Amino acid sequence: MDGAHDLGGREGFGPIDVNEPEVPFHADWEGRMWAISKTTGQPDWTIDWWRHVRELIDPVDYLSRPYFDSWAQTQIAAFIDSGVLTMGEAISGKAEGALHEPQPALTVDEAVAAVSSQATRFDQPVDAPPAFSVGQSVLTASAGHSGHTRLPQYARGRRGVIHAHHGAHIMPDKSAAGREEAEHLYSVAFAAQALWPEANRNDRVFLDLWESYLEPAG
Amino acid sequence: MTSFDSTKVAEIHRQLHAHLPSDSALRVKALESLLVEKGMVTAETLDAWVEAYSEKIGPKRGAHVVAKAWCDADFKARLLDDAASAIRELGYLGNATAHLKAVENTATVHNLVVCTLCSCYPFSLLGVAPNWYKTAAYRSRAVRDPRGVLAEFGVSLADDVAVHVWDSTAELRYLVVPQRPAGTEALSEAELAKLVTRNAMIGTDRDLAAQPGEGA
Known part of the structure; x- marks a missing residue:
């Protein structure tokens, strides 16, 4: 869902409390x-x-x-x-x-x-082979949906490169709706400038994205 | 039975907003007493969990892993290849670390970990996440302005040092392996572990001190 929780790249939240005492609980x-x-x-x-x-x-x-x-x-x-x-x-x-x-x-x-x-594993075998291979260019989906999803708004409709394949993991959009089905999961690398033009040209942002969030980039 | 119905839960939230006490401590106190009264948990069990995460499980575990990687090239290779298996050797595998990736800082790369969508964190390895890690400020800015965030933490990077930001959008969790400080050749693994800060393992600290207690 396009909710307030999807915070990546939102502006106006100000500085970080870097002097927070290093304790597990503050109350x-x-x-x-x-x-x-x-x-x-x-x-x-x-x-x-x-x-x-x-x-x-x-x-x-x-x-x-x-x-x-x-x-x-x-x-x-x-x-x-x-x-x-x-x-x-x-x-x-x-x-x-x-x-x-x-x-x-x-x-x-x-x-x-x-x-x-509680070392719960989320990977499961699937019959389908992975659609993408390491080094391949991909394009992320441009739209989300009203249920739970793990493709943040800031990375929608963007080009990235498959950095790693992690096998198939339980797909969160389905799991949040009560259906446990696995889908291939990849780490996808984005040039920071492909997300925000003002970014340093050397920087990259990596997201872990499921196969149905991705399509081949031409 | 769980409904998995977004509309139903949104309405429950609106009713709770209208009727629960505003004070967070009162909310949690009432919830605890209700769950104890219903027999779902005991206060002693909650005490034990608080103590476990206050005294036993925390960033000292991660620091041990990093120091061992600095001292033992074979362990470091295993850590970078399959971090979950490597930390299992030390008894640290557990909640939220079954799929763990170690990312190594070098002279030309600095790694930074965030969860923009919620607050994912490798609990069994680093303990409870700092509050700043869970704030809107960190979650919004770490991906877009990582160098500005690092500067607030006192880390300045040359333009040609690449920042790699890892947004924890799946069940993979990330451990940053910081660089071993120069001049620490004589230190033992246990002494080295004292140099490894929690923030260095998240990526908001970079240049570690060569002696415990020196500010980096």
Whole structure:
């Protein structure tokens, strides 16, 4: 979707806080939200659905509220959509419906081990051979669509060169709609000047793009 | 059952916007107490996850990988060929690093990593991303004005040093391998690891100090 989240190349956001203290969490609630998101995801959610739910936050809220606040709203909205929570529960903070069997508590070492076990792979075999080869010139799609997609606006309708092929990976536009199908994935190199004329002629921008975002460049 | 329905979720967001408390800490506190009451998670489990990412999992892991690559040419070759397999050797493979690409800085190339569409980051290797990495300012400017961004971080590049910006648009994650500082031949791998800053592994730092604690 052409939402506020698609930020590459947008102007007017000002300087970066380069003096931010180097700590994982800047407030207790940020750590709690991080931990909630790592432990309460639902089996039929996909990473792309979760990202799409976050993109669907009102654009003013998306751009103005704190980062982990957007994770809270995403998690709550996705719970309500899936029927895990009711809107009434989310607003009141009180459980109304059926309770789950309490989960056993994890230790820190078990949490660290769980991080290791979350090395989720997204590549899958497909029958079709890759349509493009390394070094080939490609043209990106000029239009997006209203669902989730990973072709940013700034790289649409642009010429690039296939830099690497990564096999076939689960296609996010479909995964966000609940369908897990794989498609060939490539790293595509763009001359920065092909994206923005004012860029340094030596600079390049690399994006990881699925085959259906690309067509051969003449 | 999840609907995968954008229109339905947009309406849920509008209702939440209207009815949730504005304060983020209150929102998350209410969510935690609700999930605990429903038996979906315990407060102790959340404590354990916060501690895991505060004390055990963080940029020291990435610094270890970089220092080992500086000291061990075979490991470096494996890292550049298949970074996920290489970090598995050190026990760092995990959340968001199953498809990892290491990109090496040289005298003529500087690498910079961003996620313009959300906030993708190699969690099991570098821990929780800095807040600036997730801001609109960094996400919008890193692709279009990388040299301006680098200048704000105190990195000035000659025009003929090429900037390679990696926008994490798929499930590949990126680790920048910075250049080993000159004059560090006598340092051990553990001492070298102390020179590797978190920002150098994202690409917003370049010239590392030759002694720990010296500002680069």
